[in-house]
Amino acid sequence: MTDVGYILAAYGVIFGGLALYTVTLWRRLRRR
Amino acid sequence: MTALRHEARLALAIAAKDARAELRGRHALVSTLFFAAIVLLLFGFALGPDRARLQEAAPGLLWLALVFAGILAVSRLHLLETDDGALEQLALYPVPRRTIYAGKALAGFGVMGILGLVVLGAVAVLFGASVGGAIVPLLVTLLLGIIGIAAVGTFYAGLTVRLQSREVMLPLLMLPVLAPLLLGAVKATTAALAGDPFGELGAWLQLLVAFDVVMVTAGAATYGYLLEDG
Amino acid sequence: MKTRILGWVAFGAVTLMALVALFVVPADLNQGDAQRIMYPHVASAWLAYLSFGVTALAGIGWLWRRDLRFDSVALAGAEIGVIFTAFAIWGGMMWGRPVWGVFWQWEDPRLTTTALLLALYVGYLLLRRLTDDPERRATRAAIVGIVAAVDIPIVHFSVEWWRGLHQTATIGSPDKILKPAAPAQFVLTLVGMVLAFTLVWAYLMIRRYQLAQADLAHEEAARVDRIMEARAAEATR
Numbered sequence: 001m002t003d004v005g006y007i008l009a010a011y012g013v014i015f016g017g018l019a020l021y022t023v024t025l026w027r028r029l030r031r032r
Numbered sequence: 033m034t035a036l037r038h039e040a041r042l043a044l045a046i047a048a049k050d051a052r053a054e055l056r057g058r059h060a061l062v063s064t065l066f067f068a069a070i071v072l073l074l075f076g077f078a079l080g081p082d083r084a085r086l087q088e089a090a091p092g093l094l095w096l097a098l099v100f101a102g103i104l105a106v107s108r109l110h111l112l113e114t115d116d117g118a119l120e121q122l123a124l125y126p127v128p129r130r131t132i133y134a135g136k137a138l139a140g141f142g143v144m145g146i147l148g149l150v151v152l153g154a155v156a157v158l159f160g161a162s163v164g165g166a167i168v169p170l171l172v173t174l175l176l177g178i179i180g181i182a183a184v185g186t187f188y189a190g191l192t193v194r195l196q197s198r199e200v201m202l203p204l205l206m207l208p209v210l211a212p213l214l215l216g217a218v219k220a221t222t223a224a225l226a227g228d229p230f231g232e233l234g235a236w237l238q239l240l241v242a243f244d245v246v247m248v249t250a251g252a253a254t255y256g257y258l259l260e261d262g
Numbered sequence: 263m264k265t266r267i268l269g270w271v272a273f274g275a276v277t278l279m280a281l282v283a284l285f286v287v288p289a290d291l292n293q294g295d296a297q298r299i300m301y302p303h304v305a306s307a308w309l310a311y312l313s314f315g316v317t318a319l320a321g322i323g324w325l326w327r328r329d330l331r332f333d334s335v336a337l338a339g340a341e342i343g344v345i346f347t348a349f350a351i352w353g354g355m356m357w358g359r360p361v362w363g364v365f366w367q368w369e370d371p372r373l374t375t376t377a378l379l380l381a382l383y384v385g386y387l388l389l390r391r392l393t394d395d396p397e398r399r400a401t402r403a404a405i406v407g408i409v410a411a412v413d414i415p416i417v418h419f420s421v422e423w424w425r426g427l428h429q430t431a432t433i434g435s436p437d438k439i440l441k442p443a444a445p446a447q448f449v450l451t452l453v454g455m456v457l458a459f460t461l462v463w464a465y466l467m468i469r470r471y472q473l474a475q476a477d478l479a480h481e482e483a484a485r486v487d488r489i490m491e492a493r494a495a496e497a498t499r
Contacts (some may be wrong), residue, residue, distance in 0.1 A: 003294055003295045003296045003360050004295070006296055006356045006357070006359060006360050007295060007296065007298055007299055007356075010299040010302065010303070011280065011284065011302065013352050014302045015276070015280055015302070017345065017348075017349060018276070018349075021345055021466065022465075022466065022469075025466065025469045026469075029469065029472060029473050029476065032473065032479075032480060187409070191402060191405065191406070195392050201389060201392070204388065205385045205389065208381035208385065208410075208413075209409060211417055211420075212416045212417045215421070215424060216420055219423075219424070236423070239419070239420055242416065246412055246413075246416060247413075250408065250409050250412050254405040254408060257404070257405055258401075258405060
């Protein structure tokens with residue numbers, strides 16, 4: 001993998017993960 | 033009698049109760065010894081037969097065996113309590129919580145002490161570790177390491193004894209906490225066996241002492257909450 | 263309402279900083295572009311440790327005051343902490359491979375300590391699931407959280423010793439990464455990233471706390487329902 005691959009993997013998971021977690025929180029809050 | 037001496041006697045009494053239960057055949061010691069032996073044998077199969085490799089790995093294997101056997105030992109010692117509700121009864125007396133903790137940990141320490149000596153001997157034989165020359169630093173390391181395992185193990189065994197998945201929760205909670213102890217003990221053992229060529233033995237022993245002090249304090253301080261609400 | 267504003271500000275900040283870190287700040291002379299990974303990696307690590315500090319303190323708060331709101335804070339800290347810890351480890355691995363040549367280096371005290379942090383707090387979260395009674399759960403969690411928090415500095419020190427006594431001249435000496443020559447732009451970007459992440463963290467903590475409180479209320483309601491049903495069943499017997 002070139003460096004770009006690693007950068008994408010890192011940023012993708014971290015920022016994507018934050019977004020995903022935020023959305024799941026919203027959903028769980030809505031259910032309550 | 034000073035308060036401290038009174039507490040110490042109480043702790044010893046609690047430990048003695050466990051010791052007596054041991055002698056009456058509760059098998060914490062015996063089954064744990066056999067477990068440790070089996071673990072060592074399996075290590076031999078997994079990493080052998082090259083003697084040099086086993087010799088190099090000996091300190092690590094020694095402490096892995098002790099940690100795993102330690103999990104079993106503390107868990108068995110706490111089973112004694114739930115069997116006849118002894119722990120709850122004990123909690124009703126005006127005994128300071130840390131004393132109960134000290135007593136249970138002392139019992140754990142006793143069992144593990146015997147375990148430690150036996151496993152040390154077994155490792156010397158099975159993996160060719162030259163124990164004789166370094167016997168004093170090795171015993172010191174053993175002592176400090178076992179204090180740590182007993183302190184942490186007693187605490188988590190008390191915590192998990194009433195939980196449903198206690199068989200998996202005990203090691204799951206205990207093992208990460210023991211990581212620095214494992215590291216320190218193995219490094220100290222390695223240094224001791226080699227005659228301490230880099231002078232690092234002292235540093236590792238200091239780490240073990242620090243770990244022990246911190247964990248015994250934390251365990252004693254929080255054991256009370258464990259008894260009340262656990 | 264204020265939380266919502268915080269949320270959008272955080273979102274904006276984090277997007278901005280991501281763009282800065284990826285496209286604005288120059289690449290490192292030694293590590294090349296891979297060094298850009300350092301920014302979110304370090305920021306995540308910082309917030310992971312902050313979260314667990316919060317969990318430990320909130321646990322003490324519960325033991326001291328017996329207010330379940332403390333426990334809700336502790337839970338929020340632990341769950342969010344686990345997430346940031348996972349990010350930190352992942353970032354560390356993605357950074358390590360191009361720069362060190364390996365995904366993992368045992369002697370990097372930050373990576374190893376963070377891995378242990380993950381183990382400790384996953385255990386914390388699993389333990390919580392096993393108790394239904396909110397007060398018992400809070401107490402058990404609090405003590406586990408405190409012991410875990412106390413263990414972390416010891417772990418860090420021990421791994422530093424481990425590294426220090428093993429000065430191997432590997433290409434990937436951790437020091438090159440942990441203490442890089444720091445031109446102002448790098449430092450500024452890092453600070454900016456940490457601040458942006460902290461805003462996100464604050465937002466997530468508030469929301470997770472609210473969720474925990476809502477869950478508690480729901481549990482309580484369910485318990486009351488069950489008791490009422492049992493009473494009704496008894497009455498009609």
